[in-house]
Amino acid sequence: MSVVAKIEVTLLGTGVGIPHSGRAQAGLVLTANEPLLFDCGAGVLLRLSEAGFSPLEVDAVLLSHLHLDHVSDLLPLAKARWLLGERRLDLFGPEGTGAWFDQVRSLYPYLEELDVSITTVRPGDEFFLSGLKIRAGEAVHSLPALGYRIESETRAIVYSGDTEPAPSIRDxxxxxxxxxxxxxxPEPFSVTNHSTPRRLGLNLKGAGVKRIVLTHLYPQTIGREEEMVRDVRVGLGDGAWIEIGRDLQRIRI
Ligand SMILES: [Zn+2]
Ligand SMILES: [Zn+2]
Structure with missing residues (x-):
């Protein structure tokens, strides 16, 4: 494993399936050596370009789950690479990813030319990509879903995907x-399969996370951002830096 000092995360999409201004659907790109893309919802391909990445740089995509707001731009990304002369793509995702990809791709015969390697990831799996150690954890959502921990020798970054506040994601x-x-x-919504600020804060209490960035924001969060940050802190009770993410925000860790 090569030594990677700093890791940069660029939030590409901080929104959801219901559109609202300024927030594409789910996606972020993590750069240490080669860029790794996590989720690829609608709008993420454009955001990638706005963030200065060519589709050719994104050789590996890791999916948290198969809901449309996390995968809609995956075929358009593969097609963009194909148009630019690159057929290869490495895809990682939860149970069902291979069957889903094959079915969707079969609707577009010319995409059969793509050389896509698909790795099914299960909770607890560990593997190395781009000099980084990746560990998957089980998210609590309405279908098989994963969170990912990405580690260099000195840094650790975690992406929850879609989940209720869950002990497995806390771990x-x-x-x-x-x-x-x-x-x-925001509060006082009562939902399953997703997170709200106080329960999220409580779930992370004592986990020692240094910086928490909130994403996957429904339109109901508009104008409630500061209050959501305060509510996470009420549950959390310690000194982590907490903020609302925004599209194209770069975070260097
Ligand atoms: Zn989902
Ligand atoms: Zn989602």
Whole structure:
């Protein structure tokens, strides 16, 4: 494993399936050596370009789950690479990813030319990509879903995907330098499959995460951003830096 000092995370999409201004659907790109793309919802391909990345740079995509707001731009990304002369793509995702990809791709015969390697990732799996150690954890959502912990020798970053506040994601986030966690709705929404600020804060209490960035924001969060940050802190009770993420925000860890 090569030594990677700093890692840069660029939030590409901090929104959800219901559109609202300024927030594309889910996606972030993490750069240490080669860029790794996590999720690829609608709008992420454009955001990649706005963030200065060519589709050719993104050889590996890791999916948290298969909901449309996390995968809609994956075929357009593969097509953009194909148009630019690159057929290869390495795809990682939860159970069902291979069957889903094959079915969608079969609707577009010319995409059969793509050389896509698909790795099914299960909770607890560990592997290396681009000089980084990746560990998957089980998210609590309405279908098989994963969170990912990405580690260099000196840094740890965690992306929750879509999840309720869950002990498995807390374990994944233990001591992380950065946690990008979904927080779909403000208080006092009562939801399953997604996170709200106080329960999220409580779930992370004592986990020692240094910086928490909230993402996957439904339109109901508009104008409630500061209050959501305060509500996470009420549950958390310690001194982590907490903020609302925004599209194209770069975070160097
Ligand atoms: Zn989802
Ligand atoms: Zn989602």
């Amino acid at each position: 994944l986030a233990e001591g992380a330098d950065l946690l990008v966690h979904e927080c779909s709705f």
